[in-house]
Amino acid sequence: MLLQITEPDNPAPLRERKRAAGIDLGTTHSLVASMPQGVATVLPDEKGRVLLPSVVRFGEHGETIVGHSALPWLVRDAANTIASVKRLMGRGLADLGDARQFPYQWVQTSGMVRLKTRAGEKNPIEISAEILKALRLRAETQLGGALEGVVVTVPAYFDDAQRQATKEAARLAGLNVLRLLNEPTAAAIAYGLDHGAEGVYVIYDLGGGTFDVSVLRLSRGVFEVLATHGDSALGGDDFDHRVFCWILEMAHLPPLAAEDVRLLLTVARSAKETLTQHETAPVVAVLSTGIKIELILTAEVFTEITRHLVQKTLTPLKRALRDAKLSVEEIKGVVLVGGATRMPQIRHAVAEFFKQPPLVNLDPDEVVALGAAIQANALVGNRGLDSGEDWLLLDVTPLSLGLETMGGLVEKIVPRNASIPLVRAQDFTTFKDGQTALAIHVVQGEREKVSDCRSLARFELRGIPPMVAGAARVRITFQIDADGLLSVSAREQTTGVEASVEVKPSYGLAESEIARMLEESLAHARDDMQARALVETQVEADQLIELTQHALTEDGDLLNERERAAIDAALTELAQRRQGQELNALRLALAKANRATAEFAGRRMDRSVQKALTGKRVDSVVLG
């Protein structure tokens, strides 16, 4: 073998630790963590603060301020100071419910929301990118160089649009996203590796704006997510809001200006935080109108006014356990994640539900970032440098994915809670003779009918060669990458023509839509099966009518008048029943029409055989 001269390799010494970080991009706070010495630690800012408030302000002089220094402006300059932007990620105006509850100026658009700010129109991706940039700067300053890659966490319940938006925000911030990681899974990594405990765990994550519950199994170094549930519109902010409402009620306040709303929300939050340590909290504020508020909030009252919020977290818990087919007794431990789980009433409720006190060894604010850092560290290839880091990670799909088939029914390709990354393929065929194109409609949801599920994408496969109905073989492949992003491709097997789509919807699901979709699928399980049966029979009826009519024009001469009349009558009745909603009547009519046409079909068969044989020699027929 002869050799050629090659360019020298990059003179990077082997086994150098690469700089990687985990980022918890939260609704109220964001954090960055890394493993500079093989131990996961959160990185503080220059003043030693770990939490970066997820607040971005666009200032008068074109400056962008992120974090603590932006906080005071929440009250003074609400329209240009954006908080809880995570709630807007991948969302359209219509998804927000009452958009007026936010003190922002919205741009009227049908896609993802846009805000009018001093610095021009901004979308949630651009605003999130500012937060990520601040974290990137913090990490790069402390780690002494550019980051090789990051792992960014998202709520398990984020749909494709929200995940995609998060990924784009990270790219916009100049970060190389190694993967997106579900927040509860990150928490499990942080706990699982630190303690090496095997068994089934529940991660109860009540963050600022989202609630996630995940059931995970840890065994022999493998994390498997058994089930996830949650509420994408429930979090610590809602507790603040309850306190805010209580203040309004107690102080008999008139409608408030935007900055007063902010002020009272800030006061409400600090009262809530005080109550994690104390029995009472003072509520003191002076509004822009000069009205002075002086109240005392007791732990008892706070527990009372937020009781329904705590209760609201229990339903997803029960569902997740049911999905995982587990009882409370089988849960080895419960991990609390998110600052809101510091509230004593949450800890009590969780302990009561699981009949055991929850795990709180790690700081609930930091645990997600720590887990992300551990994973980022492994993904950039530092794994071998630290001992005992040999694990796999299995994640799951939050909702089933499927395709629309004839009659508006859903054919599920990827079931809910399937492990990702994954590839699933199924063959489909044409419905009509000579059909050269196939419309592919990708839907997400648990219901049987397309109209009850969420439409994710539509595309067409063209260039299928004309064949009789059912002869074409179109393989449809669903692929979900490690970040939970979906791509769907269709390929006609004989010709190789292909079409595909990456699911990147313009905006995400409406608030708590996922929860509603799941609820409905359970409530309507029986209706759905009935509906499916009806539609399937209707499709069958349509097919029979069309085939028979085609046959009648072609070979109508095979029938005498009486026979023809009988078939016509059966078809008319079938067509009539087809319009109705009576499944049994339709089935009877279909059976009758099948019987009425059986003899005719037989004669047609004879004729076509005769035609085929005419003019052929016996040996060619036998051999052929």
Added chain:
Amino acid sequence: MTIQLTPSAVKHIQASLTKRGKGIGLRLGVRTSGCSGLAYKIEYADEMRPEDVCFENDGVTIVIDKKSLPYLDGTRLDYRREGLNEGFKFENPNVKSQCGCGESFNV
């Protein structure tokens, strides 16, 4: 400790270096790879490193790191044409066995 270059190798190395426009010479080495354990490395040298040893041959600088040197000592490097291919050939007296494709070797 010797490394020899055939005249055709010298000619080709000089031409390659001129064409590339930079580099102090040629770096030879071995790395663990291939089916028989070791494989040759032949690349442009842009700098001397502390662990390097340097040879001069008809105006061509050959750089070899000290770890690779024992495996390459006494090697004659030729540039030749075999069939349709042209390239460098290591005639290495240290080699005890070679894999079938010749990419890797054993000492």
